[in-house]
Amino acid sequence: DGGITQSPKYLFRKEGQNVTLSCEQNLNHDAMYWYRQDPGQGLRLIYYSQIVNDFQKGDIAEGYSVSREKKESFPLTVTSAQKNPTAFYLCASSISGSGVGPEYEQYFGPGTRLTVT
Amino acid sequence: GQNIDQPTEMTATEGAIVQINCTYQTSGFNGLFWYQQHAGEAPTFLSYNVLDGLEEKGRFSSFLSRSKGYSYLLLKELQMKDSASYLCAVRDNYGGATNKLIFGTGTLLAVQP
Numbered sequence: 001d002g003g004i005t006q007s008p009k010y011l012f013r014k015e016g017q018n019v020t021l022s023c024e025q026n027l028n029h030d031a032m033y034w035y036r037q038d039p040g041q042g043l044r045l046i047y048y049s050q051i052v053n054d055f056q057k058g059d060i061a062e063g064y065s066v067s068r069e070k071k072e073s074f075p076l077t078v079t080s081a082q083k084n085p086t087a088f089y090l091c092a093s094s095i096s097g098s099g100v101g102p103e104y105e106q107y108f109g110p111g112t113r114l115t116v117t
Numbered sequence: 118g119q120n121i122d123q124p125t126e127m128t129a130t131e132g133a134i135v136q137i138n139c140t141y142q143t144s145g146f147n148g149l150f151w152y153q154q155h156a157g158e159a160p161t162f163l164s165y166n167v168l169d170g171l172e173e174k175g176r177f178s179s180f181l182s183r184s185k186g187y188s189y190l191l192l193k194e195l196q197m198k199d200s201a202s203y204l205c206a207v208r209d210n211y212g213g214a215t216n217k218l219i220f221g222t223g224t225l226l227a228v229q230p
Contacts, residue, residue: 004159031216042121042204042220043160058217090159097216100147100208102165104216108152110159 003027004109006091011114013085021076021112023091031097032074033106036060037088046089049074050097078114085116119143121221123205128227129195137190137224139205147208150218151179151190154202163203164190192226200228 004025013019025032031050035043045058049068063082068074074093078085092106121141129135141149148167152160166172166181166188178191190203202223209219 035220040125040222042222043206043218044220045217048217088157094216099216100167102148105150105162105165106216106218108159108161111157113157 004091004093004107006089006109006112008112009110011112013114013116015116016080017116018080019078019085019114019116021078021089021091021114023074023076023109025072025074025091025093025107025109027093027107028071029093029095029107030071031094032068033092033094034058034064034066034074034076035090035092037090037111043090046076048097078116085114088113119209119219121205121207121219123203123221123224125222126225126227128229129192131195131197131228131230133195134191134193135195135226137192137203137205137226139188139190139221141186141188141205141207141219141221143207143209143219145210146183147210147216149179149181149188150206150208151177151188152204152206154204154223156201160204195228197228197230200226202226 033048034046047066049055065077090111091109094106151163154160164179176193204223205221206218
């Protein structure tokens with residue numbers, strides 16, 4: 001089955017520690033995205049990557065870092081510089097980052113709920 | 118600026134029809150998506166509009182008016198499993214990529230027996 005996997009489902013960390021969230025897709029999609037979801041707020045874009053070895057900052061990139069060394073993988077590191085890291089993190093992918101049409105919809109992974117205390 | 122507005126919560130009765138509205142103000146427009154998200158789960162794609170008019174897909178329909186910056190999602194024959202958040206998202210081409218989505222806060226729909 002093709003899809004997007006994120007692990008783990010729940011993650012707990014102490015304040016001051018960096019943590020890496022994994023995102024893997026076997027859909028052969030070029031573009032991948034990381035969003036953050038907080039109660040009462042819409043999904044906010046952290047980083048996106050349109051192609052391997054390339055990525056751009058989204059709207060709330062401060063305190064986060066990413067890499068895109070392989071087409072199927074787009075890990076997100078939440079660093080100690082992120083002031084409010086506790087949130088639900090969603091990874092998504094699409095066929096490309098520049099298409100127009102319903103076939104370019106974004107497919108979402110199951111999410112990782114990160115709690116930092 | 119970029120702004121998408123949806124009602125925060127709605128309640129409807131099983132078997133009824135409900136309309137969830139979305140208004141948007143974005144610098145560009147390359148289509149509007151509706152996603153369904155059950156609590157703690159991933160959003161799943163429901164519908165897409167890029168031209169004015171109504172798109173029908175089974176019990177779900179979505180309407181778009183680009184001149185008014187307005188869309189709605191219509192759910193018919195409501196079922197209990199339709200209780201979820203419904204996210205309106207506009208695809209904009211700011212920053213050079215044409216597949217970036219701007220999301221509203223979502224509308225939490227509660228279907229009651």
